[in-house]
Amino acid sequence: MATAQKTFENLPDEKRERVLSEATREFADHGYHQASVNRIVGRLGIAKGSLFKYFGNKQGLFEYLFGHAVSQFKRPLKEIRDTPSGDFFERMYMSLMAGVDFIDAHPLIYRIYLKMLFQENFPMRETFLTEVRQASTKYLRALIADGKESGQLRNDLDPEMAVFHCNAIMDRFLQSYAMPSLDGDTLSDKADRTTIETKARAVTEFIRHGLGNPS
Amino acid sequence: MATAQKTFENLPDEKRERVLSEATREFADHGYHQASVNRIVGRLGIAKGSLFKYFGNKQGLFEYLFGHAVSQFKRPLKEIRDTPSGDFFERMYMSLMAGVDFIDAHPLIYRIYLKMLFQENFPMRETFLTEVRQASTKYLRALIADGKESGQLRNDLDPEMAVFHCNAIMDRFLQSYAMPSLDGDTLSDKADRTTIETKARAVTEFIRHGLGNPS
DNA sequence: GGTAATGGTGACCAGGTGGTCACTTTTGTA
DNA sequence: TACAAAAGTGACCACCTGGTCACCATTACC
Numbered sequence: 493m494a495t496a497q498k499t500f501e502n503l504p505d506e507k508r509e510r511v512l513s514e515a516t517r518e519f520a521d522h523g524y525h526q527a528s529v530n531r532i533v534g535r536l537g538i539a540k541g542s543l544f545k546y547f548g549n550k551q552g553l554f555e556y557l558f559g560h561a562v563s564q565f566k567r568p569l570k571e572i573r574d575t576p577s578g579d580f581f582e583r584m585y586m587s588l589m590a591g592v593d594f595i596d597a598h599p600l601i602y603r604i605y606l607k608m609l610f611q612e613n614f615p616m617r618e619t620f621l622t623e624v625r626q627a628s629t630k631y632l633r634a635l636i637a638d639g640k641e642s643g644q645l646r647n648d649l650d651p652e653m654a655v656f657h658c659n660a661i662m663d664r665f666l667q668s669y670a671m672p673s674l675d676g677d678t679l680s681d682k683a684d685r686t687t688i689e690t691k692a693r694a695v696t697e698f699i700r701h702g703l704g705n706p707s
Numbered sequence: 708m709a710t711a712q713k714t715f716e717n718l719p720d721e722k723r724e725r726v727l728s729e730a731t732r733e734f735a736d737h738g739y740h741q742a743s744v745n746r747i748v749g750r751l752g753i754a755k756g757s758l759f760k761y762f763g764n765k766q767g768l769f770e771y772l773f774g775h776a777v778s779q780f781k782r783p784l785k786e787i788r789d790t791p792s793g794d795f796f797e798r799m800y801m802s803l804m805a806g807v808d809f810i811d812a813h814p815l816i817y818r819i820y821l822k823m824l825f826q827e828n829f830p831m832r833e834t835f836l837t838e839v840r841q842a843s844t845k846y847l848r849a850l851i852a853d854g855k856e857s858g859q860l861r862n863d864l865d866p867e868m869a870v871f872h873c874n875a876i877m878d879r880f881l882q883s884y885a886m887p888s889l890d891g892d893t894l895s896d897k898a899d900r901t902t903i904e905t906k907a908r909a910v911t912e913f914i915r916h917g918l919g920n921p922s
Numbered sequence: 923g924g925t926a927a928t929g930g931t932g933a934c935c936a937g938g939t940g941g942t943c944a945c946t947t948t949t950g951t952a
Numbered sequence: 953t954a955c956a957a958a959a960g961t962g963a964c965c966a967c968c969t970g971g972t973c974a975c976c977a978t979t980a981c982c
Contacts (some may be wrong), residue, residue: 628857
């Protein structure tokens with residue numbers, strides 16, 4: 493497999509990106525099983541054999557493409573966690589907007605991720621999702637522990653439920669942003685950045701009331 | 708089509724239920740496109756032609772099965788809304804538990820619904836989802852308006868965002884209940900009813916802090 | 923110019939899909 | 953018992969799928 497991918501990596505940048513982007517679009521539109529290799533090569537105008545030389549098989553193509561994209565997702569979150577700024581709610585807001593930025597940059601990848609969430613039979617699903625889940629939980633736990641210590645969050649807070657609430661609200665916010673049909677018009681207009689920021693602030697305030705110290 | 712379904716409705720109850728339950732399982736396990744009519748009839752031990760006599764085609768089977776289940780879902784929610792009890796948060800709690808009960812009664816149907824949410828190409832998807840969404844939004848808007856009037860909710864609350872927050876928290880709660888893998892161990896043990904009730908109470912309290920009047 | 927390595931091709935394959943229909947079996951009725 | 957209506961059957965169909973591989977084209981190197 494390493495040799496086969498080598499072939500792909502030797503390709504001119506332009507072609508490599510075209511292949512990846514067309515394949516990503518196909519998976520985002522149809523999920524894994526319903527995605528068609530024939531359609532991909534058809535749109536690319538290359539022979540089917542080429543794709544199989546590059547990636548071995550359909551699953552190889554998917555794993556390459558998805559793994560590539562995931563690595564880009566981890567960086568911005570780490571930056572936020574490592575930011576020395578102590579304000580819990582500001583960090584929440586920044587995490588929200590980091591998600592928005594990621595979706596803007598890779599809308600198709602995010603759609604694939606959403607499908608993966610609820611459609612059991614993706615390749616690598618279990619492996620990948622547990623990784624994401626653990627990372628996100630660990631990230632939020634650290635932030636919440638921080639917030640409690642600094643007195644920004646209630647003392648009687650159950651950390652596990654707090655993680656659950658933050659996860660729920662943040663995920664749904666991003667889901668609505670990526671798929672406006674989920675919540676009607678509440679988050680519909682992608683183009684208007686300031687509207688999104690306002691909504692993100694409102695969500696942050698909701699969390700502040702829900703978790704914050706009423707002092 | 709009406710004549711064809713007549714044939715199915717004339718069947719002995721036991722067989723009719725077996726057909727429906729086996730088909731439901733197949734769709735819940737594999738989604739719509741990946742579901743196989745061959746597997747269904749194989750497990751049922753009947754000829755393929757029979758299924759097509761009953762429902763015309765694959766989509767007919769799915770619509771029949773899903774529409775049937777959906778009608779059962781609307782009843783309990785209506786009961787809660789029509790309950791004269793005025794307490795907003797108690798109603799939230801009851802809605803949560805009504806969802807839990809529905810999932811316990813029809814776990815496969817709920818899994819199909821979740822797949823439908825994020826996998827665009829189900830038949831009837833748009834029609835059905837907008838119906839659900841509008842119903843749920845309308846339901847929550849009424850409850851929230853009620854809660855504001857009675858002074859249980861803040862005056863400065865933006866109703867649309869409040870609807871969004873309630874929807875987000877409640878949906879995620881039910882999703883975690885139906886698919887424990889979503890939130891790690893937070894809601895894992897289905898068997899323990901009192902644990903679920905406690906979590907539902909905690910969620911209600913979170914909403915109370917987030918939306919409630921701090922008086 | 924010769925030659926080897928690499929990239930690219932598309933007809934072809936086995937297997938699965940939803941769907942059909944001429945046919946047989948069972949049932950209800952008089 | 954006779955006959956019609958309804959239920960049930962499974963071989964068959966066209967189509968699409970992921971995947972293969974013998975062959976061709978292009979490039980790089982001496």
